[in-house]
Amino acid sequence: MRGPARLWLVPLGVMALVWVFPILWTLVTSLKPAGGLTGLRPTFVFVATLESYRALFGERAYGPFLLNSLAVAGGATVVSVVLAAFAAYALAHSPLRGREGMAMWILSLRMLPPIATVIPFYLVLSRVGLLDSYAGLLLVYLSFSLPFAIWMLQGYFAELPRSVIEAAAADGAGPVATLFRIALPMTKGGVAVTTIFTFVFAWNEFLFAFLLTRERWVTLPVRLGSTITPFQTDWGYLTAGAMVAFMPLVVVVFLLQRELARGISLGAMR
Numbered sequence: 001m002r003g004p005a006r007l008w009l010v011p012l013g014v015m016a017l018v019w020v021f022p023i024l025w026t027l028v029t030s031l032k033p034a035g036g037l038t039g040l041r042p043t044f045v046f047v048a049t050l051e052s053y054r055a056l057f058g059e060r061a062y063g064p065f066l067l068n069s070l071a072v073a074g075g076a077t078v079v080s081v082v083l084a085a086f087a088a089y090a091l092a093h094s095p096l097r098g099r100e101g102m103a104m105w106i107l108s109l110r111m112l113p114p115i116a117t118v119i120p121f122y123l124v125l126s127r128v129g130l131l132d133s134y135a136g137l138l139l140v141y142l143s144f145s146l147p148f149a150i151w152m153l154q155g156y157f158a159e160l161p162r163s164v165i166e167a168a169a170a171d172g173a174g175p176v177a178t179l180f181r182i183a184l185p186m187t188k189g190g191v192a193v194t195t196i197f198t199f200v201f202a203w204n205e206f207l208f209a210f211l212l213t214r215e216r217w218v219t220l221p222v223r224l225g226s227t228i229t230p231f232q233t234d235w236g237y238l239t240a241g242a243m244v245a246f247m248p249l250v251v252v253v254f255l256l257q258r259e260l261a262r263g264i265s266l267g268a269m270r
Contacts, residue, residue, distance in 0.1 A: 026239045026243060026246075029235060029236070029239040030053070030240040031049060031050070031052075032048075033046060033047065033049050034051065051236070052239070056241060062223060068217050068219050068220070069203060069219040069220040071134065072137050072141060072202065073202035073203040073205075074199070075138050075141075076138055076142055076198070076202040077199040080146045081149055081191065081194060081195055081198060084149035084153050084194070085184065089157050089175070089183055091103050091150070091154045092157035092158040093158075093165055093175075107148070107150075108147075109144075110144055110151070112144075114144070114207045118207060121208070122211060122212060132212070132217055133217065134217055136212065137208070137212060141202050141205065144205075145201060145202055148197065148198065152193065152197065153187075153190060153191065153194055156187040156194075157183055157187060159187075160183060160186060164186070195252075196252060199249075203245075203248065203249060205221070206222060206225065209221065220241070220244075223241070
């Protein structure tokens with residue numbers, strides 16, 4: 001590697017350090033004993049312990065909240081990507097007039113601030129008896145996950161060669177068969193990117209889950225927020241919970257990393 005090329009390693013290293021440092025600091029804090037979490041000066045020499053993690057799933061009973069988040073975020077992601085595939089393919093390759101404007105209108109639904117819609121959602125769900133229920137929370141999550149997934153997939157489907165779609169139609173394949181046999185296999189990277197972003201948005205969502213749940217379907221971000229009070233913050237539980245909440249995101253990216261790289265490169269060529 002030549003000298004000028006090595007200079008790029010300096011800003012890249014700084015950027016990587018800025019990104020990794022908060023995660024490492026959270027991990028280190030979660031491993032400190034209770035006595036090392038107090039005081040004005042941070043301690044760097046300590047005996048690592050899993051006390052906070054044991055208490056997290058013991059006396060704090062974080063397990064059900066983690067399962068709630070996995071069920072809601074995973075369900076919203078699967079339903080959004082499946083429904084978005086049909087809608088996005090129709091917007092990308094149907095002869096429908098005004099489909100470009102329709103795609104932007106669908107995306108605009110994602111731009112609505114959550115605080116402006118949470119009260120109507122609360123009133124509707126309370127009327128139909130879906131407050132603090134999986135179905136109610138899933139429907140609300142679809143309101144922001146589905147428009148984004150449609151917009152993302154529509155862009156990837158639009159890049160498919162028209163000749164391939166026409167060849168499939170000439171062979172007798174209908175729109176649904178073309179979608180599953182041609183479009184989805186050719187845009188696996190785009191589907192992976194859409195899946196990751198949709199899952200991350202749903203996993204990190206706080207406001208809807210905070211106001212539309214009470215006991216049964218409280219999610220992990222809401223439960224973590226309860227550790228912060230005006231009088232005291234349980235840093236051990238908070239940082240341990242943050243690391244637990246971070247792990248599913250790492251797993252999803254790890255499982256889809258190969259297709260993720262293809263999807264990013266496909267998006268760069270558009």
